[in-house]
Amino acid sequence: METLLKPSLYATDGTLQGGRCTCGHVFFPMQGHGCEVCGRHGADLQPMVLKGRGKLLSSTIVHLHIDKARTAPFTIGKIALADGPVVRTLLVDPTREIEPGTAMVTALVPAGAGENGQTILDLRFTPET
Numbered sequence: 022m023e024t025l026l027k028p029s030l031y032a033t034d035g036t037l038q039g040g041r042c043t044c045g046h047v048f049f050p051m052q053g054h055g056c057e058v059c060g061r062h063g064a065d066l067q068p069m070v071l072k073g074r075g076k077l078l079s080s081t082i083v084h085l086h087i088d089k090a091r092t093a094p095f096t097i098g099k100i101a102l103a104d105g106p107v108v109r110t111l112l113v114d115p116t117r118e119i120e121p122g123t124a125m126v127t128a129l130v131p132a133g134a135g136e137n138g139q140t141i142l143d144l145r146f147t148p149e150t
C-alpha cells in the first residue's frame with residue numbers, strides 16, 4: 022500500500038493540483054486567496070489539474086544544507102510547466118547535471134514509511150525518456 026506525502030499538491034498519476042482564474046491565469050498550487058495577475062478571488066479561482074511535465078530552466082546541486090536533517094546532496098530544479106506556472110522542485114537524481122531546456126516529467130519516489138508500514142511517495146521531476 023502506498024500513500025502520497027502531499028496529496029493536496031499532486032495525484033498518484035503524477036499530475037499537479039493547480040488552479041485557474043477566470044482571467045486565464047494558471048497557477049500552482051491551488052489557492053483561493055487571490056489571483057496574482059488580476060486580484061480576483063473566491064469562486065473566480067477554480068481547481069485545475071496540471072500536466073506533470075515541463076522544461077528545465079535551471080538547476081543546482083546542493084552539497085551542504087543548513088538543516089542537518091536534510092540529507093545532501095540533492096538537486097533543485099526550476100521548471101516551466103507545460104501549463105504555465107514555474108515551480109521549484111526536487112529532481113530525482115541528486116547529483117546529475119541536466120541541461121536547461123531538457124523536457125522533464127514528474128515521478129513518484131519512495132520517501133519513507135508510514136505508521137502502518139506503507140510506502141510514502143513524494144513527487145520529483147526527472148528528464149523525460
Ligand SMILES: [Zn+2]
Nearest residue numbers: 042044056059
Ligand atoms: Zn486573474
